[in-house]
Amino acid sequence: MDFTHDERTLDLVGRLEAFMTEAVLPAEPVFAEQAQAARDRGEPWTRPPVLRQLQAEARGRGLWNLFLPDAPDGTRHGAGLTNVQYAPLAEVMGRSPHIAPEACNCNAPDTGNMEVLAQFGTPEQQQRWLGPLLDGRIRSAFCMTEPDVASSDATNIRTRIRRDGDDVVVSGRKWWSTGAMDPAAELLVVMGQSADPDDEHVDRHRRQSMVLVPRDTPGVTIVRGLTAFGYDDAHHGGHAEVTFDDVRVPASNLLVGEGEGFAIAQARLGPGRVHHCMRLIGIAERALELMCRRASQRVAFGKPLAAQGVVQAQVASARIAIEQARLLVLKAAWLMDTAGNRAAHTEIQAIKVLVPSVVQQIVDDAIQVHGGAGVSADTPLAELWVAARTLRLADGPDEVHRASLARRELRRWADA
Incomplete structure (x- = not known):
């Protein structure tokens, strides 16, 4: 193992460190002031305007979508870096973890959702959701953890994803759905149980499916934002409790297919x-x-x-x-x-x-x-x-x- 950085990585590290020193770190107090002003207006999840300025600056410096490697077929959605190349860049962004990753469109949970869409999404799903996410025009959330079961064992998940003709119907309750409080979060990636609960012949790791649910779908309710040790984590779009009350979406919104969740x-x-x-x-x-x-x-x-x-x-x-x-x-x-x-x-x-x-x-x-x-x-x-x-x-x-x-x-x- 040789962890010597190649020329491209060194160049990106240098440019990213300059961006941090010249733009991100000086913007931290501005970000805090604007975020507090939004809370005072009753809009705690609104993105501070300085973030858009930083995103424009990052794009201009070529520091956008650094996280996404090339697809197996060679398709390039992001910078096309390897994990070893990306590691020192993520470390630099980690010095301001609440601002720098999103300034470069490298923030969770969007990164994970983009990786899923790039790896498993159909061309239609990629066009509808991946493109806008890569462009930073929308945000997303990942809905997996549930309040009523020990979600550390993902086979416990009880949210139901039930097939009904050409649709699937989603019913259940999630929490710690990072990003879902953000008004710009238009996509919810939801994991639930799609197999018949009474069918003992289905392997416990084949009972789950993932489905793409537009946030504005009837039956989706953002109940509240959670806090972690008193912090609302608004800079990540918050952590939401979300209920799905017979939410109906086309079966084509399933990722890969039933049982692949x-x-x-x-x-x-x-x-x-x-x-x-x-x-x-x-x-x-x-x-x-x-x-x-x-x-x-x-x-x-x-x-x-x-x-x-x-x-x-x-x-x-x-x-x-x-x-x-x-x-x-x-x-x-x-x-x-x-x-x-x-x-x-x-x-x-x-x-x-x-x-x-x-x-x-x-x-x-x-x-x-x-x-x-x-x-x-x-x-x-x-x-x-x-x-x-x-x-x-x-x-x-x-x-x-x-x-x-x-x-x-x-x-x-x-x-x-």
Whole structure:
């Protein structure tokens, strides 16, 4: 494995770092002010105008749709980068995770939904939804998790997708549907159970389907926006509770076909987990930078915090953890590029367990060094901590990935 960046990657990293320094980071306070003004007007999910300005700037700098690799048939929807090429770019964007990814049209859940449409969508589905998403004209949401079952086991999902002639009818309740509060979210990608619940002959991994539901379809109700540790996550389009009351859409809105939902979900979540971890490395780097700056500027008990042994230990531990996490993320990305997502299964699960946890600790240490300022809104640290902590649940909780990793490892010795 050689993780030396090629010339194209180095060029994009340089341009993206300049974009961050010259445009994104200076826009953070403007974004916050405009977002608060929207809340005061009773429009908390309206995108701040500065975001459109940043998107136009990113397009002009050639920093648009960086996440999407070429399709197997050679079709290029995005920048056509490999996972290894995209990793350092996602890390740079992760330094401002609530603005930079969307400024470059590389934000979840749209990235995952675009990947699904590019890989599994029909030409008609791609024309109707993928094109506008790639152009940034609309947003989307992914509706999988449910409040009434343990959704960490996707076979528990109870939302029904029932065939009725040339239509399918969707009935159920979802929550943590990221992006659905955004007025621009015109598409909901919904996962539900399409097999007869009483048919015991259907494999439990073939009971689910995915269907594309326009948000304005009769029977779709956006019930409320959820908060994570008090944050509404409006910059991601929020996290919605959504009900589907006999929602009727054409059967042609099914992705691939009935019974393919679980397989599509696995294909979608693989790259998504890697992208999250790539961005988390950027969060860790920013937290470490803030910690070092603060430690160098503050004096306690007669000497700078940077001279205190406990702070030095935190800084050293953070640097070690970042380097370890980055290397494991790059290995997972390299395996995905060279051997396919299935061959990288262990590494993808490993980084999903490791990276959010170590980044959470690094941000927590940075908060501690900042004292009261660290838990306030005067620094980005509190919100960065929430992002890392939440990702220990999103795309599968730590416990599920640990259990799967353990089973895979133990199978190697079962017949030894």
